[in-house]
Amino acid sequence: xxxxxxxxxxxxxxxxxxxxxxxxxxxxxxxxxxxxxxxxxxxxxxxxxxxxxxxxxxxxxxxxxxxxxxxxxxxxxxxxxxxxxxxxxxxxxxxxxxxxxxxxxxxxxxxxxxxxxxxxxxxxxxxxxxxxxxxxxxxxxxxxxxxxxxxxxxxxxxxxxxxxxxxxxxxxxxxxxxxxxxxxxxxxxxxxxxxxxxxxxxxxxxxxxxxxxxxxxxxxxxxxxxxxxxxxxxxxxxxxxxxxxxxxxxxxxxxxxxxxxxxxxxxxxxxxxxxxxxxxxxxxxxxxxxxxxxxxxxxxxxxxxxxxxxxxxxxxxxxxxxxxxxxxxxxxxxxxxxxxxxxxxxxxxxxxxxxxxxxxxxxxxxxxxxxxxxxxxxxxxxxxxxxxxxxxxxxxxxxxxxxxxxxxxxxxxxxxxxxxxxxxxxxxxxxxxxxxxxxxxxxxxxxxxxxxxxxxxxxxxxxxxxxxxxxxxxxxxxxxxxxxxxxxxxxxxxxxxxxxxxxxxxxxxxxxxxxxxxxxxxxxxxxxxxxxxxxxxxxxxxxxxxxxxxxxxxxxxxxxxxxxxxxxxxxxxxxxxxxxxxxxxxxxxxxxxxxxxxxxxxxxxxxxxxxxxxxxxxxxxxxxxx
Amino acid sequence: xxxxxxxxxxxxxxxxxxxxxxxxxxxxxxxxxxxxxxxxxxxxxxxxxxxxxxxxxxxxxxxxxxxxxxxxxxxxxxxxxxxxxxxxxxxxxxxxxxxxxxxxxxxxxxxxxxxxxxxxxxxxxxxxxxxxxxxxxxxxxxxxxxxxxxxxxxxxxxxxxxx
Numbered sequence: 123x124x125x126x127x128x129x130x131x132x133x134x135x136x137x138x139x140x141x142x143x144x145x146x147x148x149x150x151x152x153x154x155x156x157x158x159x160x161x162x163x164x165x166x167x168x169x170x171x172x173x174x175x176x177x178x179x180x181x182x183x184x185x186x187x188x189x190x191x192x193x194x195x196x197x198x199x200x201x202x203x204x205x206x207x208x209x210x211x212x213x214x215x216x217x218x219x220x221x222x223x224x225x226x227x228x229x230x231x232x233x234x235x236x237x238x239x240x241x242x243x244x245x246x247x248x249x250x251x252x253x254x255x256x257x258x259x260x261x262x263x264x265x266x267x268x269x270x271x272x273x274x275x276x277x278x279x280x281x282x283x284x285x286x287x288x289x290x291x292x293x294x295x296x297x298x299x300x301x302x303x304x305x306x307x308x309x310x311x312x313x314x315x316x317x318x319x320x321x322x323x324x325x326x327x328x329x330x331x332x333x334x335x336x337x338x339x340x341x342x343x344x345x346x347x348x349x350x351x352x353x354x355x356x357x358x359x360x361x362x363x364x365x366x367x368x369x370x371x372x373x374x375x376x377x378x379x380x381x382x383x384x385x386x387x388x389x390x391x392x393x394x395x396x397x398x399x400x401x402x403x404x405x406x407x408x409x410x411x412x413x414x415x416x417x418x419x420x421x422x423x424x425x426x427x428x429x430x431x432x433x434x435x436x437x438x439x440x441x442x443x444x445x446x447x448x449x450x451x452x453x454x455x456x457x458x459x460x461x462x463x464x465x466x467x468x469x470x471x472x473x474x475x476x477x478x479x480x481x482x483x484x485x486x487x488x489x490x491x492x493x494x495x496x497x498x499x500x501x502x503x504x505x506x507x508x509x510x511x512x513x514x515x516x517x518x519x520x521x522x523x524x525x526x527x528x529x530x531x532x533x534x535x536x537x538x539x540x541x542x543x544x545x546x547x548x549x550x551x552x553x554x555x556x557x558x559x560x561x562x563x564x565x566x567x568x569x570x571x572x573x574x575x576x577x578x579x580x581x582x583x584x585x586x587x588x589x590x591x592x593x594x595x596x597x598x599x600x601x602x603x604x605x606x607x608x609x610x611x612x613x614x615x616x617x618x619x620x621x622x623x624x625x626x627x628x629x630x631x632x633x634x635x636x637x638x639x640x641x642x643x644x645x646x647x648x649x650x651x652x653x654x655x656x657x658x659x660x661x662x663x664x665x666x667x668x669x670x671x672x673x674x675x676x677x678x679x680x681x682x683x684x685x686x687x688x689x690x691x692x693x694x695x696x697x698x699x700x701x702x703x704x705x706x707x708x709x710x711x712x713x714x715x716x717x718x719x720x721x722x723x724x725x726x727x728x729x730x731x732x733x734x735x736x737x738x739x740x741x742x743x744x745x746x747x748x
Numbered sequence: 749x750x751x752x753x754x755x756x757x758x759x760x761x762x763x764x765x766x767x768x769x770x771x772x773x774x775x776x777x778x779x780x781x782x783x784x785x786x787x788x789x790x791x792x793x794x795x796x797x798x799x800x801x802x803x804x805x806x807x808x809x810x811x812x813x814x815x816x817x818x819x820x821x822x823x824x825x826x827x828x829x830x831x832x833x834x835x836x837x838x839x840x841x842x843x844x845x846x847x848x849x850x851x852x853x854x855x856x857x858x859x860x861x862x863x864x865x866x867x868x869x870x871x872x873x874x875x876x877x878x879x880x881x882x883x884x885x886x887x888x889x890x891x892x893x894x895x896x897x898x899x900x901x902x903x904x905x906x907x908x909x910x911x
Contacts, residue, residue: 631853639779641853693779693786694853696860700786 162291166504170291171282173507174217178206179278181219191226198276199224201238203245205267208286214293217286220267221248238274245269294504297497299423299549303330307428313435314343314550341420341552345432345540347518348439351480356443359645359690361521362701363481364389364533366493373704375711376532385535387493389483393417393553394476394520394536419539420552421498429548436516436541442480444527477523480540485512500544509545516540521688524614528628529688530647576722577681580657581741585679589654591743592681595728597623599721600650608633608713611648623650629695634713635706642706643695648714649686654678685714749822755830755884759877760808762834767801770841774798784848789859797866800873804881811885825880833876837869 162170182202191199205221223244225237246269272280302314305328309315316328316338327335365371366387376385393409395417409417424432485491491512495502500510517537521529542549577596582588604611604625610633611625625648632644657680689710690699702710719736726738733739750758771794777783778790785793844865848858 638781641781641784643853693789694784694851694858695855696857697786697853698788698859 162288162295166295166507167287167291169507170294170504171287174282174287174290175278175280178204178217178219178272178280182222182224182272185219185222186224191224197226199226199241199273200276201225201241201271202273203238203242203269204272204280205245205249205269206280207267208283209289210283210285214289216290217282221245221252221269222272223248223269224273234275238271241273242269242271291504294502294506297503299421299498299503300332301423301425302428302550303328303333304425304427305330307425307431311349312343313345313348313432341554344518344538344551344553345436345516347478347538347540348436348480351439351442351445354445356445357527358692358697359444359527359529359699360441360701361444361479361519361529361533361690363483363517363519364535364537366483367487367489369489370704374707388535389494389517390536391419391494391496391517391539391551392536393538394534416556418554418556419496420554421496421539421542421549422552424548424550426547432541432548432550433543439480440482440516444477444479444521444523444529475523476520476534477527477529478518478520481517481519483515483517485515485542496539498549499542500547505544505546510547511545512542513545514543516542524626524647526628528626528645528647529690530624530626530649531686531688574682575680575737576652576683576718577726577738577740578657579654579679579681579740581739582679582743584743585654587743588740589678589681591729592725592738592740593621593652596652596681596721596725597650599725599728600717601625603717603721603724604648608636609646609648609717611646614647621651621653623652624648625650631695632691634710635691640693642691642693643697643699644692645688645690645699646710647688649688651684651686653682655680655682683718685718687714750825750827750830751820752823752884753820755823755825755880756808756811758830759804759834759881759884760812762838763801763805763808763881766834766838766841767798767805770801771798773845781852782849783845783862784851784853785859785862789863793863793866796863797870800870804873804878807881807885823884825883829876830880833872837872840865840869840872 182204186199202222202224204219207218207220209215209217223241223246225241225244249267249269270280272278303316306314306316316333327338329335329338365374365376366389368384368387371384371387377383395409483490483494485494491501494515499512500506501512517539519537520534522531522534524530538553539551541551577592579585579588579592600623601613603609604613609625609627610630611627614624614626616624627644627646629643629645632640632642632646635642635644655678687710689702689707691702691706692699722736722738723733726733726740729740730742731738731740774783774790774794778785779787783790844862848856848862851858
C-alpha cells in the first residue's frame with residue numbers, strides 16, 4: 123500500500139491568474155451599460171460551483187501527477203482530502219489548493235472508513251508540516267484552511283462554499299461584452315460600418331440595443347485599420363510578432379537593459395503611448411495623450427450571422443507586410459500611422475518612427491495564453507464556466523524604423539488588439555479616448571541585448587578622462603571592425619544620443635550566413651551603447667546614467683556595453699524579409715561577439731592595457747606612442 | 749508522323765525524367781545558390797507542378813504496367829504537337845533556373861519568377877500534352893487482375909480500339 127502526501131502551494135499562481143484588474147472608464151461606453159448590474163442567476167451559480175469543483179479536481183490531478191500518480195478514470199484515488207484557500211470577504215482570488223493527502227490502493231485489511239481517514243490524516247500532516255516550514259508562516263502570515271474530503275470512493279464530494287461560489291460568479295459576471303448590431307457588416311469599405319454605405323450623413327446611423335449614437339461616435343473599430351494596408355503600398359518586410367513564450371525569450375536572449383535579466387513575456391493590449399523603446403533611446407508615439415486622458419479598449423461580440431464575413435476580411439492580413447511610415451511633418455497624417463519623437467532632453471537626433479504590421483497569437487498554446495490576456499477575454503467572464511475559450515488573437519504590432527523604413531529595434535510590447543476568435547464566437551475591439559483624471563498608463567520594460575562590462579578603468583587616476591579616451595578608441599575600433607566581413611555594416615551618419623552608435627547593413631548579402639544555403643540578404647541594425655558605471659552590485663542602467671543617476675555610489679570606473687540588433691533576412695535581395703531562425707540568430711550572435719572581443723582587445727592594447735576574461739584593463743588615458 | 753509507341757516512349761520518358769529531376773531539385777536545392785528562392789516559395793512551386801506531373805506519370809505507368817496488345821501504327825498527331833510542349837517546358841525550366849543561378853538573388857525576385865514559371869509550365873502542359881497523354885495512354889486493360897484465376901490461365905485481353 124502506498125501512501126503519498128505532499129504539500130503544494132498554488133496561492134501565488136492562482137492569484138496571478140485571477141488578479142486582472144482594469145480601470146473602468148469614466149465616459150459612457152457601449153460595454154458599460156451592461157456592466158453596471160452584475161447580477162448572477164441561479165443557473166450561473168450552479169455552473170460556477172461545478173466549474174470550481176472541476177478546477178480543484180484538475181489542480182489535484184496535476185499535483186498528483188507530480189508525485190507520480192496518473193489520475194485517470196481507470197485509476198482514480200480511493201480517497202483524497204484537500205485543504206483549500208477559498209475566496210472570502212474582499213478576496214476574490216481563485217480557490218487555491220494548498221495541501222492534500224490521498225490514498226490510491228487498498229488491501230483486504232482496509233475498510234472504506236480507514237481509507238478515508240488515512241487520506242484525511244495525510245492532508246492534516248501535510249498542512250502541519252507545510253505551515254511549520256512555510257516562509258509565509260515565518261513572516262507571521264498564515265493561510266487559513268481546513269482539510270476537507272475531495273474524493274470519497276473515487277467520487278468528488280467536496281462542497282464548494284456558497285460564499286466562494288457567489289464571489290467568483292459575481293466577479294466573472296462583472297465583465298460583459300455587448301453584441302454588435304447585425305446590420306453593421308457586409309459593406310465593402312469597412313469591416314464594421316455603423317453608417318449607411320451610400321451617404322455618411324448624420325441621419326445614417328444604424329443603431330441597435332446597447333449602441334447609442336453618442337456611444338458609437340466616440341469609438342473606433344481597430345479592425346478598420348486593415349483598410350490602410352489595402353490603400354498604401356507596404357514594403358515586403360515581415361518583422362516578427364513580439365515574443366511572448368518564455369522559451370523563445372530565453373533562446374533569443376531578449377533582456378531588459380535596466381537589469382540585464384530576461385524580460386517578462388507579458389504583452390500589453392494598449393496603444394503604444396509613452397513607451398520607452400528598446401535600448402536607452404526614448405521613443406514616444408503619436409498615440410501619446412494629454413495628461414489626464416487615456417485609452418479604453420472595448421471588446422464587442424460579432425453576431426453569429428456576420429462571423430464568416432469578418433473572418434474573410436481579416437484572414438488575408440494574418441501576416442501583413444510592414445506599413446510604410448509617413449513623416450510627422452509630412453503631407454498626410456493618419457491616426458494609426460505613428461510617428462515617434464525622441465526625448466528632446468537627450469539629444470537633437472532626428473526621431474525614429476514606428477511602423478505597424480499585423481500578426482496573430484495562438485491562444486490555444488497555454489504558454490502564449492498566459493502572457494496575452496485581457497479582462498474581457500472569455501476566460502475572465504462567466505462564459506468560461508460554459509466552456510468558451512479563446513483561440514486566436516489578431517493584433518496590430520509596432521516596431522521602430524529609421525528614415526528609410528528599415529526596422530532598427532525590437533517590436534514594442536504594446537499591441538493594439540484587432541479581433542479575437544473563440545470556440546463559440548468572434549469579437550472585435552474598439553479604442554476610445556476617455557478622461558481618466560490621471561496620466562495614461564502603459565509604460566513597460568525595455569528590451570535589448572545586454573553584453574555587460576567591457577572595460578575596467580579602476581586603475582586610472584582620472585576615470586572620466588580614461589572613459590572618454592576608451593570610448594573614442596573603442597567606437598573607432600568597432601566602426602572599423604563592424605565594417606569588415608562578416609558583419610560588413612556601415613556606421614549610420616546621423617546624430618545619435620550620447621554614448622550611442624549605430625551600424626546598418628541594408629539590402630545587402632549576408633556574409634554571416636554565407637554558405638551552401640542562401641543567398642541571404644539582410645536588413646540589420648546594430649545599436650551600440652557604451653556607458654560608465656560603478657563596480658559591484660546594483661550598478662544601475664545606461665538609461666539611469668544618462669538621466670543623471672549615480673548607481674550604487676561607487677566611482678563610475680567600469681565601462682558597460684549593450685548591443686541591440688534588429689535583423690530580418692530574405693533569400694535574394696528582392697525576397698520577403700522575414701524573421702531569421704534561432705540558429706541564424708545564433709550565428710549572428712557569435713559573429714558580433716567575436717567582433718566585440720576583438721575590438722576590446724585592440725582598444726586595450728592601443729591604450730597600453732591588457733585583456734582579462736574578455737574585459738579590457740586600462741590604467742591610463744594616454745595611449746603609448748608606437 | 750510518329751508511331752504510337754514512339755509517342756508513348758517519348759512522353760513516358762519526359763514525364764518520368766521531369767518529375768524525378770524537378771522534384772528532387774526543388775527538394776534538395778531550395779534556399780541554396782542552385783535554387784535561390786526561399787523555402788516558402790520553393791514549396792509553393794513544388795505544390796503547383798509536381799501533382800500535375802505525377803498525374804501524367806500515373807496515367808502513363810498505369811498503361812505501361814498492363815498494356816493491351818498493341819500494334820505500332822502511326823498516330824495522326826503531328827510530331828511537333830507531341831514533342832513541342834515538353835521541349836518548351838523543359839527549356840522554360842532550364843532557362844528559369846539558369847537565370848536564377850546566374851543572378852544569385854542579386855537583382856531578381858527569384859521566388860516570384862520561379863513560381864510564375866512553373867505555373868506557366870503547368871498551364872502549358874495542361875492545355876496540350878495532357879490531351880495527348882490521355883489518348884495514347886488512355887486504354888489500359890481494365891480489370892485484368894480482378895478476374896478469377898483458379899485455373900491458372902491468363903486472362904483474356906480486351907480488344908484495343910486503337911489497333
